[in-house]
Amino acid sequence: MNFADEIFELRELQRLEGHADRVWGLAWKPATGADGVPAVLASCSGDKTVRVWEQSPLTGSFQCKAVLEETHNRTVRSCAWSPSGKLLATASFDATTAIWEDIGGDFACISTLEGHENEVKSVSWNASGSLLATCGRDKSVWIWEVLPHNEFDCVSVLQGHTQDVKMVQWHPTMDILFSCSYDNTIKIWAEDGDNDDWHCVQTLNESNSGHTSTVWALSFNATGDKMVSCSDDLTIKIWGSDIMRMQSGDGNAPWKHLSTLSGYHDRTIFSVHWSRDGIIASGAADDAIRLFVESEDHLVDGPSYKLLLKKEKAHEMDVNAVQWSSMEVNRRLASASDDGTVKIWEFAASSAHKKLQL
């Protein structure tokens, strides 16, 4: 996609109100939003509930379809749909992770994962939906196996981070787990063989050009050979790995720092998400959403990135989460904020300002 010849804008489509406290996270439901299937989005909040929003095929606007309540008794910090969209996992400060199933429009909590000593901060499903990962303030990362009849078995408790773990994210194609933490590092975990022996295979810290303060989030590009991370150190970093080596099971395909985007943010960056067509969105504590793309100027020592657009005052308060909808059509972005709302945006060329082709 050529971003050079046009001027783009992020247009607000809708503002979803309903949560009674800050919205911490959100997740687009996979396989929705195209082919006649209405788009669905889940959001989670300090009000201890999760809301599921569905777009009306008639009007195009999102309505709240369900409120998942009376299960978590503290903030719900993160939510994630299984790859099939059949299950929704919700991670809470109450130290549990709940698994919900949509049974004919009603969501029922079919399982509760316990084990963390205190607040669970993030939950992520692997690409096949066979594994789930969680992390929390107890500095640990847990891997759970998804078994038949809604059973979940803990297969590993990973220690290594020296502080609160903020987010876990599985690689988009391989069973390699990434975690980022208040200890300023990103850790990469892989299984040794096939015997549930998970261990840390790499740590990205200051010595490999890593972050110098809390790393809040990370996201992968579509091919899985690049990763973007964001931090309280006010930078966004791009990392890359040799995907062929990774896939060959070499076991030694280290991630390397490729680029640091600094000077664009002056407050903590809480969320980053890489779209399927290469746009990196960031959500920060200055209430703004920024979009970055790889620059066409290929430098000798690696790719460089440029700011495509900055949406100031995207929300009235901190932006806690941004996520591109996975459907290619209508590039849509959802954002969640301390202001208690979720916003739906459309990213498109600003037709009124299209540059003349000379």
Place this chain on the structure above:
Amino acid sequence: MTLGLINANPVVHAKKERVARNDDSHAEDAVDPLEIYDYVRDIRDPEHPYSLEQLSVLSEESITVDEKLGRILITFTPTIQHCSMATVIGLCLREKLKDCFPPHFKVDIKVAPGSHANEESVNKQLNDKERVAAALENPNLRQLVDECLYSSEL
């Protein structure tokens, strides 16, 4: 658990005379550092029956406001270098001030430079909003914070 108080003999100062504040040149929603100070000066110390002002933990100079950027910085001085109550004081400040300003204002809380042995690590905790939110949901901490905020109203 430590037995006894962290700082058994704090230095207590007289309360500064209160000046009646007039709503003269300020716009309705202007953020006045002295008004903020009035709001927090009487918060009770977590360990002693004195206010943060009396213990010189806070003073008028503690509050700086950048109205253009929408930023508020509060700097406080724990009574001793190894004060383990520093994070509780930070929580009290945030909770007391939470609905005081227009929503876009950002509040940063720090210990005065050189006033704490683990200055960097305390400041990091005080400004991690996820940690602050979780701490305020913890019933024990919540109770302690409420005592500090509301006992001064008696």
